[in-house]
Amino acid sequence: MHNCTLAELSKGLADKAYSSDELTQHFLKRIKQLDSQLNSFITITEEQALAQAKAADQQRANGNSTALTGIPLAHKDIFCTNGVKTSCGSKMLDNFIPPYNATVIEKFNQAGAVSLGKTNMDEFAMGSSNESSFYGPVKNPWSTDCVPGGSSGGSAAAVAAQLAPAATGTDTGGSIRQPAALCGITGLKPTYGRVSRYGIIAFASSLDQAGPMSRTAEDAALMLNVMAGFDHRDSTSSEQAVPDYTAALNDDLSGLTIGLPKEYFGTGLSPAIEQAVQAAIKEYEAMGATIKEISLPNTSLAVPCYYVIAPSEASANLSRFDGVRYGYRCEDPKDLHDLYTRTREEGFGEEVKRRILIGTYALSAGFYDAYYRKAQQIRRLIKNDFVAAFQQVDVIMGPTVPNTAFALGEKSNDPVSMYLEDIYTISTNLAGLPGMSIPAGLVEGKPAGLQITGNYFAESKLLNVAHKFQQATDWHQQFPAQFSTKAED
Amino acid sequence: MEWETVIGLEVHVQLATKTKIFSGSSTAFGAAPNTQANAVDLAMPGTLPVLNEQALRYAIMFGLGIDAQINKRSVFDRKNYFYPDSPKGYQTTQMDYPIVGAGNVEIQLKDGSTKTIRIHHAHLEEDAGKSLHEDFHGCTGIDLNRAGTPLIEIVSEPDMRNAEEAVEFAKKLHAIVTSLGISDGAMSQGSMRFDVNISVRLKGEEEYGTRTETKNLNSFKFMEEAIALEVERQIDILEDGGRIVQETRLYNGDTKTARSMRSKEEANDYRYFPCPDLLPVVIDDSYIEAIRASLPELPASRQARFVENYGLSNYDAGILSADSAMSQYFEVASQVCDDAKLTANWVIGEVSAQLNNTAKEGDGTSFALCPVSAEHLGQLICRIKDNTISGKIAKQVFEAMWNGEGDADTVIADKGLKQVSDTGALEAMVAKVINDNPEQVENYRNADEGKRKKMTGFFVGQIMKASKGQANPGMVNKILMAQLNG
Numbered sequence: 001m002h003n004c005t006l007a008e009l010s011k012g013l014a015d016k017a018y019s020s021d022e023l024t025q026h027f028l029k030r031i032k033q034l035d036s037q038l039n040s041f042i043t044i045t046e047e048q049a050l051a052q053a054k055a056a057d058q059q060r061a062n063g064n065s066t067a068l069t070g071i072p073l074a075h076k077d078i079f080c081t082n083g084v085k086t087s088c089g090s091k092m093l094d095n096f097i098p099p100y101n102a103t104v105i106e107k108f109n110q111a112g113a114v115s116l117g118k119t120n121m122d123e124f125a126m127g128s129s130n131e132s133s134f135y136g137p138v139k140n141p142w143s144t145d146c147v148p149g150g151s152s153g154g155s156a157a158a159v160a161a162q163l164a165p166a167a168t169g170t171d172t173g174g175s176i177r178q179p180a181a182l183c184g185i186t187g188l189k190p191t192y193g194r195v196s197r198y199g200i201i202a203f204a205s206s207l208d209q210a211g212p213m214s215r216t217a218e219d220a221a222l223m224l225n226v227m228a229g230f231d232h233r234d235s236t237s238s239e240q241a242v243p244d245y246t247a248a249l250n251d252d253l254s255g256l257t258i259g260l261p262k263e264y265f266g267t268g269l270s271p272a273i274e275q276a277v278q279a280a281i282k283e284y285e286a287m288g289a290t291i292k293e294i295s296l297p298n299t300s301l302a303v304p305c306y307y308v309i310a311p312s313e314a315s316a317n318l319s320r321f322d323g324v325r326y327g328y329r330c331e332d333p334k335d336l337h338d339l340y341t342r343t344r345e346e347g348f349g350e351e352v353k354r355r356i357l358i359g360t361y362a363l364s365a366g367f368y369d370a371y372y373r374k375a376q377q378i379r380r381l382i383k384n385d386f387v388a389a390f391q392q393v394d395v396i397m398g399p400t401v402p403n404t405a406f407a408l409g410e411k412s413n414d415p416v417s418m419y420l421e422d423i424y425t426i427s428t429n430l431a432g433l434p435g436m437s438i439p440a441g442l443v444e445g446k447p448a449g450l451q452i453t454g455n456y457f458a459e460s461k462l463l464n465v466a467h468k469f470q471q472a473t474d475w476h477q478q479f480p481a482q483f484s485t486k487a488e489d
Numbered sequence: 490m491e492w493e494t495v496i497g498l499e500v501h502v503q504l505a506t507k508t509k510i511f512s513g514s515s516t517a518f519g520a521a522p523n524t525q526a527n528a529v530d531l532a533m534p535g536t537l538p539v540l541n542e543q544a545l546r547y548a549i550m551f552g553l554g555i556d557a558q559i560n561k562r563s564v565f566d567r568k569n570y571f572y573p574d575s576p577k578g579y580q581t582t583q584m585d586y587p588i589v590g591a592g593n594v595e596i597q598l599k600d601g602s603t604k605t606i607r608i609h610h611a612h613l614e615e616d617a618g619k620s621l622h623e624d625f626h627g628c629t630g631i632d633l634n635r636a637g638t639p640l641i642e643i644v645s646e647p648d649m650r651n652a653e654e655a656v657e658f659a660k661k662l663h664a665i666v667t668s669l670g671i672s673d674g675a676m677s678q679g680s681m682r683f684d685v686n687i688s689v690r691l692k693g694e695e696e697y698g699t700r701t702e703t704k705n706l707n708s709f710k711f712m713e714e715a716i717a718l719e720v721e722r723q724i725d726i727l728e729d730g731g732r733i734v735q736e737t738r739l740y741n742g743d744t745k746t747a748r749s750m751r752s753k754e755e756a757n758d759y760r761y762f763p764c765p766d767l768l769p770v771v772i773d774d775s776y777i778e779a780i781r782a783s784l785p786e787l788p789a790s791r792q793a794r795f796v797e798n799y800g801l802s803n804y805d806a807g808i809l810s811a812d813s814a815m816s817q818y819f820e821v822a823s824q825v826c827d828d829a830k831l832t833a834n835w836v837i838g839e840v841s842a843q844l845n846n847t848a849k850e851g852d853g854t855s856f857a858l859c860p861v862s863a864e865h866l867g868q869l870i871c872r873i874k875d876n877t878i879s880g881k882i883a884k885q886v887f888e889a890m891w892n893g894e895g896d897a898d899t900v901i902a903d904k905g906l907k908q909v910s911d912t913g914a915l916e917a918m919v920a921k922v923i924n925d926n927p928e929q930v931e932n933y934r935n936a937d938e939g940k941r942k943k944m945t946g947f948f949v950g951q952i953m954k955a956s957k958g959q960a961n962p963g964m965v966n967k968i969l970m971a972q973l974n975g
Contacts, residue, residue, distance in 0.1 A: 079535075080533075080534065080535045086534070098533065098534070099533075197535075197537060198535065199535040199536070201534040201535045204765075205766050233537060233539060234537050235537065235538070235540065235766065235767055235768055236537075236768060312762060313762075313765055316567050316578065316760075316762070319571065319579055320534070320576060320577050322573075324573050324576075325532070326531075326533065326534075336573065340571055363760035363762050364760060365760070368762070372762055
């Protein structure tokens with residue numbers, strides 16, 4: 001069953017080939033047997049999952065099911081789940097049990113999906129390797145000496161290792177696409193505002209966006225059908241109508257214009273990854289697409305711009321973790337100042353503290369204009385680059401990440417080289433555009449990702465473009481050997 | 490040396506919305522701690538603010554009420570600071586792009602002159618919670634019921650030159666916001682709070698002196714006292730050759746003293762930046778015009794109408810129109826009795842005095858809660874006009890009405906206070922007083938015309954006393970004259 005896509009499982013449930021209960025038990029069994037090698041889950045909600053599965057089977061029997069009814073999923077531990085610990089990968093929230101669901105969770109519940117548990121992540125979604133988690137690093141199923149990417153590394157590893165058919169992630173600077181690329185799965189970051197942020201623990205509010213992480217583009221479309229939509233609890237969510245994202249999956253690609261930004265193929269890109277991307281482009285040409293070289297001239301400014309804006313927002317977003325109302329509180333504070341400083345000193349990890357400091361500095365009187373205001377101006381320039389590019393092309397393609405998964409510990413002491421992991425993904429967040437990463441090859445046994453960026457609210461087009469590639473290739477059907485054969489029933 | 494005081498005000502006004510500015514929690518005053526704080530107010534992880542449109546409308550109403558520019562694009566910012574009653578670790582406010590731009594408020598001074606105080610801007614923001622220092626044995630309790638209550642902060646230019654002007658300005662703002670119905674103006678509940686910026690300079694000097702800010706004054710009286718105290722302190726320092734330190738001060742109304750809270754050097758760097766959870770507020774002309782069309786009458790136009798329609802003095806009209814509940818009360822009562830001047834006297838005099846004894850200063854709802862309804866006051870005044878009772882007895886009747894003993898006619902009947910206008914009864918009363926006081930009658934009759942006038946007072950007093958005040962004074966006079974002179 002775990003070899004099946006979400007779409008296939010949905011059909012299996014509809015055809016009564018198996019029940020959601022059986023399906024859920026199967027995945028719970030795999031998690032129990034295999035996750036000790038990966039550390040992809042922080043919390044496994046077995047009891048709740050089985051109860052949801054039984055309810056889903058009932059729902060299917062009653063004939064009022066959706067495509068997702070009875071499908072087991074894993075959720076990044078950044079989505080608040082009513083009654084279930086939501087840690088955000090941090091000691092600060094190790095004891096936090098929200099009394100409410102994130103809108104995304106609510107929507108999956110309404111669709112009848114089953115939640116297997118909460119997946120590991122970089123602390124407060126700050127990281128590109130999953131090494132900043134309070135719960136320890138996640139291993140890449142393709143090579144357990146390597147990182148799975150981050151921050152949605154737990155979700156990526158769980159899907160790659162077939163511990164869950166699909167999972168949710170969030171992406172602030174590449175946190176869905178980069179781990180999807182490193183773990184060889186399909187990840188979609190929707191347009192900013194397409195999915196409600198309510199109940200997602202905020203990292204950088206103007207950049208955060210939730211999306212699906214799955215085996216195929218079709219599965220991502222089924223997930224996004226549930227996740228997308230206006231939410232009156234999130235002022236920044238879009239009122240734009242939500243299409244059926246599966247409707248255009250098979251549209252013909254002849255006449256499609258693909259832009260290749262020259263800035264994405266320069267120094268720093270591994271030749272093997274470039275080869276994989278070029279091979280993918282050839283596939284698209286074969287399908288009738290036209291290739292056009294374009295320029296996104298401000299690309300080199302994206303990483304520095306992001307590392308001013310995201311930490312600035314984070315420095316305010318994380319102020320609420322003060323030991324007063326919930327979460328970690330230091331022992332025996334002697335006064336208010338002591339409560340604040342020790343709670344935050346002890347409760348936050350290194351990377352989180354680094355970013356709070358950067359953000360606090362960038363917003364300080366006397367530095368605001370030089371950093372925050374300047375970064376906002378650059379952000380506008382980066383957005384304009386894309387707006388101009390989409391006058392000429394339908395989608396933009398390139399590598400998701402310059403290299404394949406790196407070794408655990410390799411970049412832990414070099415934050416800047418870690419930040420450069422997101423060099424191709426960050427611009428998309430700054431511009432608020434939708435972006436995908438799909439498997440496009442294997443380099444020395446490790447996955448390479450193709451990034452597809454679309455115009456605002458062009459998720460259907462992205463999914464169509466990704467799906468057609470997956471119809472023509474089988475990179476998305478490759479599984480890490482260590483996990484694909486075990487626990488088969 | 491002659492000193493000049495320069496005062497500017499920052500006024501926080503709680504808006505009378507049913508729910509909070511960014512959440513659906515109730516804003517009702519006085520609930521048990523933390524029962525009106527939901528996940529958003531508690532700043533639970535992942536929760537997001539959503540602007541309450543009513544708060545926006547109220548802020549625009551205020552702007553229109555002071556002829557201010559309404560900004561079609563305004564932006565919410567985060568003001569970062571750590572304090573337990575600020576659950577997010579920042580306050581959501583408006584810094585660079587407030588909803589209300591520059592405007593004007595005209596005040597009237599006791600000498601009859603008027604003065605225009607310029608408003609720099611007014612912005613929307615959220616209130617903080619409350620720290621409770623009692624009852625927690627060395628700890629501080631936090632009540633977040635108030636956290637997220639919508640406020641407008643009104644910032645004036647430094648246009649006031651003494652405490653009287655500052656207090657008149659504050660009262661005028663109170664009148665405006667309560668007339669607009671955008672705030673209950675209940676100052677004892679913190680619905681209106683004043684921060685006063687004060688500096689002094691030598692008369693004729695162009696440059697402003699170094700200012701201090703006295704924060705969180707919640708009554709007109711405290712404001713007046715705090716200004717007097719601070720002006721005196723600053724002048725003393727300067728005359729002793731010292732320098733004023735820019736600082737924030739706190740005034741204690743109980744001890745009538747003030748102390749420094751923090752100096753400029755200790756001031757926070759609030760690291761303002763636009764709140765990414767809230768979109769800029771963009772409105773168009775039709776939105777503003779629809780609100781303008783629905784504006785209730787403002788004190789200034791009401792005052793003019795009272796002078797014009799009711800023939801009241803400018804002064805009386807000014808008092809009556811400042812408080813919308815009071816002006817409404819006045820209008821209803823005067824319509825019932827059809828005597829605006831007498832009604833104005835009663836409302837400004839007796840009714841206000843009674844309310845002041847029970848209500849707290851500035852609590853604009855006091856007239857709305859008056860135990861004697863406007864209709865009943867009107868009926869009482871009718872009884873004065875139709876000679877059922879005298880003005881003096883009317884005060885007694887009013888007191889009984891205040892105490893819940895029924896309307897005017899009931900009280901008059903129950904207590905037998907009806908004025909005696911029966912000629913026979915009055916003639917008998919007058920005759921008895923004349924008979925009982927032969928000496929005074931003798932003196933009267935021997936006195937000349939000028940002295941006689943004064944002497945009648947004695948007889949009238951005796952008759953009123955005998956009638957327990959119920960004799961019709963006009964008729965008593967007539968009969969007395971006839972009998973004394975006859």
